[in-house]
Amino acid sequence: MNTPQPVPRPPRKKKSPTPIPASLPNEPIAESPPPPRKRAPRKVKKKLPVTRLRYKILLISLEVLGLIITAVSAIIVFLGYSASRFAGTRLLSNLLPFAIGVLVIVLLAAMLLIGWWKLRKYFQSKAKILAPAFTLCLAAGIGWFGMQNSFSEAIGHFRGLVGGKQEAGRVTLAHQVYAAYRRYDRSQLLQLMTRAETYNPAIKEAANAFELDVHILQGVAATESSFVPRESADGGQGLFQITAVPQTVLDEAGQSLNANKLSLANPRHNAFIAAATLKHYLAEMHDDLFLGLLAYNIGPKNGGLRFIMQQYGATDFVTIQPYLQQLPRDYPIRVLSFALAFRLWQREGKLLNYEEGNNAVRIQSIGVPGLETQL
Numbered sequence: 001m002n003t004p005q006p007v008p009r010p011p012r013k014k015k016s017p018t019p020i021p022a023s024l025p026n027e028p029i030a031e032s033p034p035p036p037r038k039r040a041p042r043k044v045k046k047k048l049p050v051t052r053l054r055y056k057i058l059l060i061s062l063e064v065l066g067l068i069i070t071a072v073s074a075i076i077v078f079l080g081y082s083a084s085r086f087a088g089t090r091l092l093s094n095l096l097p098f099a100i101g102v103l104v105i106v107l108l109a110a111m112l113l114i115g116w117w118k119l120r121k122y123f124q125s126k127a128k129i130l131a132p133a134f135t136l137c138l139a140a141g142i143g144w145f146g147m148q149n150s151f152s153e154a155i156g157h158f159r160g161l162v163g164g165k166q167e168a169g170r171v172t173l174a175h176q177v178y179a180a181y182r183r184y185d186r187s188q189l190l191q192l193m194t195r196a197e198t199y200n201p202a203i204k205e206a207a208n209a210f211e212l213d214v215h216i217l218q219g220v221a222a223t224e225s226s227f228v229p230r231e232s233a234d235g236g237q238g239l240f241q242i243t244a245v246p247q248t249v250l251d252e253a254g255q256s257l258n259a260n261k262l263s264l265a266n267p268r269h270n271a272f273i274a275a276a277t278l279k280h281y282l283a284e285m286h287d288d289l290f291l292g293l294l295a296y297n298i299g300p301k302n303g304g305l306r307f308i309m310q311q312y313g314a315t316d317f318v319t320i321q322p323y324l325q326q327l328p329r330d331y332p333i334r335v336l337s338f339a340l341a342f343r344l345w346q347r348e349g350k351l352l353n354y355e356e357g358n359n360a361v362r363i364q365s366i367g368v369p370g371l372e373t374q375l
Helices: 050-085 091-126 130-146 149-163 165-183 186-196 200-209 214-225 247-257 267-284 289-298 301-312 317-326 330-348 359-366
Strands: none
Touching (some): 050 091, 050 149, 165 330, 165 359, 186 330, 200 214, 200 267, 214 267, 214 289, 214 330, 247 267, 267 301, 289 301, 289 330, 330 359
């Protein structure tokens, strides 16, 4: 029995893949991603060289300095003249106009700052040195104006505005000194200057040792002995007519001189003791020059000036005035008027006549020795 052979099947045809349409309806066409952007290279800030940085800081510092000098000077002049113009206590005619003036200067300052900022940009566009050069020229102009008498007058009014009672006392004392200087005979003052030359080195040394104005110490010597050292009837000895002196003062003078034993007949020792004594009383009177000189003259007797002031309830130059009839009120005036003469002699090379030409203004601009520290 023959087995039937299987009939071979025809090979199957491979189905071709369904072609993908290029685009389908209602479907967005896929966009190819954009090429990556190249990042721009970062700008690296270059550091200024040290010398260039210092130069820039120097220019800014000079500019600021010039502006500060100009602004401060303008404020002093404006307020000084305003204080003189509107001096008084009435609200409508004095206080209110002065307050309005202060408001005006604030507004002007703001406007000037805005104007300067615009002007500064213009200067910077031309040359960086123009802005500081301009402000320094302004400061130089202010400095020249400051040497004129009109500016001194404005400063005086400004001191009165700010100083109050203390400035009033200083001005009163200064004009008493000027009046005393006017009354001196010039020939006698010249003789005094000549006699002082022998003792000036010792007086200068003592003044430096105790940080005193040398002209004030010369004024004390002129008042006490007229530079003729002697023993007086009331017990005063030597150039400064030293009498009773606290032991602490003698110790300080001895330490400055490096001497264990002091001699009042020695002009140098006498000057050091006087300087130590005056320094002691100035400290006791809280550096009030008038009271310090008054205490120097009174000395420690009856408890000294401090005890007298406590008894009267006085605290300063102004409050002691009603009681000066019982005290040697002319002593500080005499000392300071002689001190003024010595200052004029040193600075001017001559003794100015107060009533001649503009000498009064000149003398007042030079000032009384010691009173400048009380501004």
